[in-house]
Amino acid sequence: MSAASHLIRQLKDDRIRVTLTLLGVVWATVSITVLTALGQSVHRALLKGEKGLGDGLVRVAGGVTSRPYGGFPRDRWIGFPLRDGRLIRDGIPEAELACAEFGPTIREIAWDKRTMTENIVGVEPAFGDLRSCFPQDGGRFINDLDMRQNRRVAFLGNAIKEKLFGRMPAVGQTIRIMNTPFTVVGVMRPKLQLSSYYTVDKDLVFIPASTFEKLFGWQHVSGILYRPKDPASAQRTKATIKTFLAAHHGYDPNDPRVWNIFDTRQIAEMIDDIGIGMRVFMFVIGALTLIVAGVGVANIMFVLVQDSTPQIGIKMAVGAKPLHILRQYLLEGLALVLAGGALGLLFSSFVLFLLRQIPIEEEGLAYLGRPELSLATVLIVSSVLTLIALAAGFFPARRAASVDPVEALRYE
Amino acid sequence: MSRVDSNNERLMILSDVTKVYPMGDTQVEALRGVNLQIKSREFIAVLGPSGSGKSTIMHILGCLDTPTSGTYHLDGAAIQGLNPNELAEIRNRKIGFVFQSFHLLPRATACENVELPMVFAGINATDRKACAERVLDQVGLKERTRHLPNELSGGERQRVAIARALVNRPSILLADEPTGNLDSRSGAEILALFEELHTEGRTVILVTHDEMIASRAQRVIRILDGRIGQGSSDNHGRKE
Numbered sequence: 001m002s003a004a005s006h007l008i009r010q011l012k013d014d015r016i017r018v019t020l021t022l023l024g025v026v027w028a029t030v031s032i033t034v035l036t037a038l039g040q041s042v043h044r045a046l047l048k049g050e051k052g053l054g055d056g057l058v059r060v061a062g063g064v065t066s067r068p069y070g071g072f073p074r075d076r077w078i079g080f081p082l083r084d085g086r087l088i089r090d091g092i093p094e095a096e097l098a099c100a101e102f103g104p105t106i107r108e109i110a111w112d113k114r115t116m117t118e119n120i121v122g123v124e125p126a127f128g129d130l131r132s133c134f135p136q137d138g139g140r141f142i143n144d145l146d147m148r149q150n151r152r153v154a155f156l157g158n159a160i161k162e163k164l165f166g167r168m169p170a171v172g173q174t175i176r177i178m179n180t181p182f183t184v185v186g187v188m189r190p191k192l193q194l195s196s197y198y199t200v201d202k203d204l205v206f207i208p209a210s211t212f213e214k215l216f217g218w219q220h221v222s223g224i225l226y227r228p229k230d231p232a233s234a235q236r237t238k239a240t241i242k243t244f245l246a247a248h249h250g251y252d253p254n255d256p257r258v259w260n261i262f263d264t265r266q267i268a269e270m271i272d273d274i275g276i277g278m279r280v281f282m283f284v285i286g287a288l289t290l291i292v293a294g295v296g297v298a299n300i301m302f303v304l305v306q307d308s309t310p311q312i313g314i315k316m317a318v319g320a321k322p323l324h325i326l327r328q329y330l331l332e333g334l335a336l337v338l339a340g341g342a343l344g345l346l347f348s349s350f351v352l353f354l355l356r357q358i359p360i361e362e363e364g365l366a367y368l369g370r371p372e373l374s375l376a377t378v379l380i381v382s383s384v385l386t387l388i389a390l391a392a393g394f395f396p397a398r399r400a401a402s403v404d405p406v407e408a409l410r411y412e
Numbered sequence: 413m414s415r416v417d418s419n420n421e422r423l424m425i426l427s428d429v430t431k432v433y434p435m436g437d438t439q440v441e442a443l444r445g446v447n448l449q450i451k452s453r454e455f456i457a458v459l460g461p462s463g464s465g466k467s468t469i470m471h472i473l474g475c476l477d478t479p480t481s482g483t484y485h486l487d488g489a490a491i492q493g494l495n496p497n498e499l500a501e502i503r504n505r506k507i508g509f510v511f512q513s514f515h516l517l518p519r520a521t522a523c524e525n526v527e528l529p530m531v532f533a534g535i536n537a538t539d540r541k542a543c544a545e546r547v548l549d550q551v552g553l554k555e556r557t558r559h560l561p562n563e564l565s566g567g568e569r570q571r572v573a574i575a576r577a578l579v580n581r582p583s584i585l586l587a588d589e590p591t592g593n594l595d596s597r598s599g600a601e602i603l604a605l606f607e608e609l610h611t612e613g614r615t616v617i618l619v620t621h622d623e624m625i626a627s628r629a630q631r632v633i634r635i636l637d638g639r640i641g642q643g644s645s646d647n648h649g650r651k652e
């Protein structure tokens with residue numbers, strides 16, 4: 001008789017206990033699988049959200065010198081004027097989409113009878129691509145002509161548009177910023193952005209940097225943004241820009257305080273660490289559940305061995321070796337756990353399917369991402385299940401193999 | 413002693429065999445120094461009252477149990493000191509057991525029960541099935557191969573057990589009160605079957621407390637209180 005058919009017959013008698021044990025394994029498998037998959041998708045969502053700020057974005061801002069240089073004392077304010085954006089754009093091709101950024105400055109804006117106080121930023125056209133601020137249909141981002149002509153045009157973050165216009169179309173309308181009329185040329189397409197250095201882009205009003213400079217009279221930009229063309233040589237690009245700006249403005253290129261830098265790649269690395277930590281944590285919780293289920297399996301296997309002691313005696317009397325008996329119960333334990341595991345994986349994919357149906361446009365749920373049952377997860381879960389099954393089956397099987405046949409035959 | 417004359421070969425030799433079971437603080441001496449020699453192809457009855465040690469002797473002869481002291485030689489080989497795997501191998505190849513309460517696997521069919529010793533001999537499923545059906549036919553159960561034990565009469569169950577004992581062609585059959593749970597008619601049939609198996613050339617050792625049954629054997633070994641008692645007889649003359 002094969003181990004499987006034997007097991008099935010044996011289990012028929014113990015239906016309730018077996019069902020409960022099986023449910024334990026199914027539940028444990030579901031929890032370890034779903035938790036691992038969620039860990040993975042949250043990690044992915046965080047990375048994607050980070051990219052919402054700009055993929056591989058670096059932001060350079062000025063600061064106060066901490067060392068004397070070239071005859072100047074320390075504590076000198078170093079700021080970068082608007083033209084530095086173009087200088088870098090033209091002079092350092094390995095820094096892609098380099099552009100300067102003014103702001104934010106909080107000002108009153110109005111449309112129709114509605115008045116609000118919002119963050120205004122002045123940007124160059126490259127900003128749109130760099131930060132993935134893409135216009136919704138029927139609109140556009142700030143362009144070169146806007147810059148050259150200091151046009152009074154505005155590109156609205158989608159949340160601002162919502163607050164100001166509600167469902168009404170915004171493009172073509174005239175809003176007032178500090179009572180100066182601006183024409184709305186575009187509205188941002190919604191994007192997942194989970195990090196920012198002041199306000200997320202959907203809450204910003206974008207105007208041309210040249211217009212901003214004129215209107216508010218700022219001499220220095222708040223930062224210069226770029227993306228290294230080749231991520232592998234990102235450090236070298238950073239150094240090139242550092243030397244370039246230092247030479248241009250006359251300060252020590254190695255002065256740590258002037259060089260005020262923000263690099264999303266470093267944040268991405270941090271997110272990776274968090275993601276791995278989270279996955280390990282969730283896996284451990286799932287594995288613990290699985291171990292508890294394994295104890296349940298071991299328990300029912302002990303009962304099974306106990307109940308079938310006379311049969312073990314019979315088998316030994318006709319020539320079963322201890323190894324035959326050991327193998328039989330190990331296989332039975334394995335069959336029980338793997339059956340539960342298979343059901344569990346099936347049910348997990350259903351649970352994950354349901355999770356994917358949750359609309360994640362909501363702010364809080366965005367972190368959830370779209371959890372999926374990956375091959376890696378299936379492999380990890382299956383091997384953990386097999387290990388647990390062998391461990392859970394071993395001790396009952398060893399007890400079965402050490403049964404004294406004479407005792408067992410007297411058992412009834 | 414010559415191996416050529418197999419009829420006179422001493423197949424099983426027990427020398428000063430004792431068996432002691434620990435029972436809490438005390439000990440139960442089930443066998444107290446048994447000396448016994450059994451030749452190949454003998455038909456032996458082991459007779460004695462309840463608790464005298466008959467089953468214990470049979471378990472030792474069948475390598476299901478080992479003596480506490482003394483020696484046991486089977487087929488010229490010392491049995492004491494063998495490990496469980498070696499003992500299992502001997503039981504599988506050389507011994508067939510039949511028990512009073514049949515000891516069939518309750519959830520396996522007659523055929524599957526008979527196949528069991530072949531499973532542990534490593535015979536493939538097709539050969540096992542063919543062989544089991546043939547032996548079941550021999551014991552007159554051709555029509556019952558797919559029945560479960562609880563769908564069979566006592567006599568039929570014992571025939572299944574005998575078929576199982578025969579299927580690996582062992583030379584020795586050990587039966588512990590095989591008719592104890594049967595009515596007199598089935599009992600007589602089973603007994604006739606053992607006589608037939610003996611005539612075919614097997615060594616048959618039959619444990620019983622029934623004088624009538626014992627008288628059918630060639631030799632009667634009387635056990636009393638763990639010792640071989642007075643009046644153990646030799647019926648060889650009577651039979652032939």
Ligand SMILES: Nc1ncnc2c1ncn2[C@@H]1O[C@H](COP(=O)(O)OP(=O)(O)OP(=O)(O)O)[C@@H](O)[C@H]1O
Binds near residue numbers: 434466468
């Ligand atoms: N595992 C054991 N532990 C303690 N005592 C035992 C054990 N097995 C057998 N005995 C004792 O050993 C003695 C011999 O037992 P055995 O089963 O050989 O008797 P028996 O002659 O077969 O009796 P019956 O005719 O009732 O089957 C008995 O007194 C029994 O109680």
Ligand SMILES: [Mg+2]
Binds near residue numbers: 466467468588
């Ligand atoms: Mg007995």
